[in-house]
Amino acid sequence: MQKISSVVGITYRSHKSDGGQEVLFSDASMLSSSNKNSRIPDPVYDSVSERSSSYAYLKDSRFGGNVYKVEYYAYGDEIFLEITNTKTLKYMGFSCVSANSLHMYVDAYMTEEGILVYGLAVVYNQKPTVNVLVTSVDLPTAFMKRITSLKNWFVSAVI
Numbered sequence: 001m002q003k004i005s006s007v008v009g010i011t012y013r014s015h016k017s018d019g020g021q022e023v024l025f026s027d028a029s030m031l032s033s034s035n036k037n038s039r040i041p042d043p044v045y046d047s048v049s050e051r052s053s054s055y056a057y058l059k060d061s062r063f064g065g066n067v068y069k070v071e072y073y074a075y076g077d078e079i080f081l082e083i084t085n086t087k088t089l090k091y092m093g094f095s096c097v098s099a100n101s102l103h104m105y106v107d108a109y110m111t112e113e114g115i116l117v118y119g120l121a122v123v124y125n126q127k128p129t130v131n132v133l134v135t136s137v138d139l140p141t142a143f144m145k146r147i148t149s150l151k152n153w154f155v156s157a158v159i
Contacts, residue, residue: 003042003157004030004056004070010153012145014061024149027059034086036067048074055086062142063089063096077110083150091137096130097123104147106154119151 014022059065089097121143
């Protein structure tokens with residue numbers, strides 16, 4: 001789950017592309033700090049720690065390049081990932097989501113039948129729709145597409 005660079009090229013269904021697939025992240029890397037210029041290679045570990053915290057840079061097709069805090073938790077048969085925006089997210093230069101308000105989660109749980117994976121996106125203290133010039137951004141739809149793409153990325157990495 002810490003191979004952040006591997007999210008480059010994942011796609012999502014975009015109504016702006018007539019329902020076709022569009023690349024979600026065109027650039028992604030791990031960071032040594034919250035500075036977007038502190039890129040480092042994806043870490044490789046010999047074992048899974050109970051908790052890990054790092055930063056990642058993700059360049060999103062709609063919200064541009066942003067730094068996110070990435071937290072990993074491992075408990076028994078479960079691995080949990082939380083991604084939080086560290087700065088205000090903007091669409092076409094207009095503020096859409098305040099810093100630390102977006103939380104995207106991916107949870108993987110081992111069962112006897114296989115791995116159960118689910119995702120969730122939450123935006124705190126924000127109206128669901130943001131009007132930008134002659135268009136509007138439906139945040140629940142926008143972030144559900146992103147978390148679904150991240151969940152699918154994780155599943156494809158495991159299989």
